[in-house]
Amino acid sequence: MTEALLSHQCPQCGAPVELDETDRIFACPFCQVRLFIHSGGPFRYFMKPLIESPDTLVYVPYWRFRGNAFVLDPQAMHHKILDSSLLAVDIQALPPSLGLRTQAMKLSFVEPTTPGLFLPPTFDNGDFKARLLKAVPGLAASSGPSLTACVGDVMSLIHLPVFQGENLVDGLTGKLLGPACIDEARLEKAGSHLRFSSTLCPQCGWDLVGERSSLIQTCPHCDTAWEPGPEGGTRVTPHFLQTPEQPALYLPFWNLRFRAKGFRLQTWADLIRLTNLPRALLPWMESTAFSFRVPAFKIRPELFLNLSAQVSLYQPDAPELETLPKTPLHPVTLPQKEAFQAVPVVLGRLAPARKNLFPRIRGGSLQPLEANIEYLPFVDAGHEYIQPEMNMAIQKNALFWSATL
Ligand SMILES: [Zn+2]
Ligand SMILES: [Zn+2]
Structure with a gap:
């Protein structure tokens, strides 16, 4: 399993910067700026279309989970590392999962300027986890009572591009998916979920210390620990x-x-x-x-x-x-x-x-x-x-x- 590749333009100098999906700090190698990345709700990404088309560009949502799944029934404990995605809307013509596309394709954050229209998910990430537990072979409990959990370090929405005119066409491969079937009244423009904030200690202004993936950062100057947030962070x-x-x-x-x-x-x-x-x-x-x-x-x-x-x-x-x-x-x-x-x-x-x-x-x-x-x-x-x-x-x-x- 590999990190999904993510590219993002530096908010300070505009340079294109590559980061890992699990990075919580955006570090620009060109202008040296360091910023915390936040999202209201799950992180939202999209894959850029690889074909051109005069038809309507629609982004279809997939829930993506990476982490540990557990099913405990009276007899046995089943567990598995999962790295999976599932279509977040009920539309038969679309691929049921992203498969290996998340590893082969570069992702970008959805921003208000992202062109195209977005189809909102019709089930939430709780339902997604329940569906995931049922779909994984060898995980389901035999019958009767069981305790289940999906505990993830990545829980995001990834959008796949499709073009809808008379027909529905895969925006990556150009493959015909079937006749047009997406209700265009449900489509929305890209929202703004993404926020960047300073990595300076909110108390003393010193640089906070911590790995790029860590949800908790510390200040070696005033001996405080912080959970970064869009409004500067919360002291922990x-x-x-x-x-x-x-x-x-x-x-x-x-x-x-x-x-x-x-x-x-x-x-x-x-x-x-x-x-x-x-x-x-x-x-x-x-x-x-x-x-x-x-x-x-x-x-x-x-x-x-x-x-x-x-x-x-x-x-x-x-x-x-x-x-x-x-x-x-x-x-x-x-x-x-x-x-x-x-x-x-x-x-x-x-x-x-x-x-x-x-x-x-x-x-x-x-x-x-x-x-x-x-x-x-x-x-x-x-x-x-x-x-x-x-x-x-x-x-x-x-x-x-x-x-x-
Ligand atoms: Zn920069
Ligand atoms: Zn400090």
């Missing part, structure tokens, strides 16, 4: 687990607080009763809140679930720090909203016998309340990183893989 308070050893790296996890509806899951004791975890019920467990932890970085699905289970059961006590550590912080690439999607499957993963869990949670839900980032220190141990307090190891190449996926 990361928490750090302490270790007496010298860490080589901090890995970010989301600490996710939620409200359970339809069943009880507020405290440690609730968790043990709900999942039948083989642990003795102690008095402190009745009064100690339980929250889920999931990796905030890209990692293979089986590792994602295992790390979530281990860190959720450890419940690190991670305080805020006065000054940020000098040790490198691994980029946060999983948005908070996507992290919450994983909560039901992590609950399923924690239960030693899921067949007992399903009747207890039937009809219930876990509703997101709030989240914050916790960094766990890892020490260098040759081929792997080790978290000493939890005695937890991660292969270095599992992290390297995640950076190049």
Whole structure:
């Protein structure tokens, strides 16, 4: 799997700049400007037509997802890395997915000046994920109850060009798709979803530090952390687990607080009763809140679930720090909203016998309340990183893989 190639004209000097789909910072090699890229809602891209036609240029939307998919039924856990797209409107004549076009074609951001007319999607990205889970071979649950999740680092809308006159023609290949069938009354001009904002610290004006794909950036000058936003950004308070050893790296996890509806899951004791975890019920467990932890970085699905289970059961006590550590912080690439999607499957993963869990949670839900980032220190141990307090190891190449996926 490769990054989709994206090209964009520098908002400052006008030079054409290539970037990766996962870049959250636009860095111009010509004028050196660095800007955060934001989108109200999913990122919207289009592919430029490769043929010319006097007919109406129409952009057709496809949802694109890249990330981990999980299906847990009473007997088995199925998981898969997905990189898929599905047509976001119900029109038979159009290709059902973009296939390899996303890797072969250069994408551009949809901007108000983009020529052509856009067909809005008729189903949202929640429906898209449900359709995706059904469509992937080997993922669907046998029958009966299951817990599912699609947890993605890329969730975007990509528009394919078609020309509509008497007939509908593929704007990339020139292939005849059939007679005209798109309702032109539904077409809209390109909207403005894209925003660029400064990468200077909103508090002190120093350059923020962080990888281009990271959703969290830090200021080494005033020791603050920021989640960039179109209006300058929101200050975040990361928490750090302490270790007496010298860490080589901090890995970010989301600490996710939620409200359970339809069943009880507020405290440690609730968790043990709900999942039948083989642990003795102690008095402190009745009064100690339980929250889920999931990796905030890209990692293979089986590792994602295992790390979530281990860190959720450890419940690190991670305080805020006065000054940020000098040790490198691994980029946060999983948005908070996507992290919450994983909560039901992590609950399923924690239960030693899921067949007992399903009747207890039937009809219930876990509703997101709030989240914050916790960094766990890892020490260098040759081929792997080790978290000493939890005695937890991660292969270095599992992290390297995640950076190049
Ligand atoms: Zn420039
Ligand atoms: Zn600052």
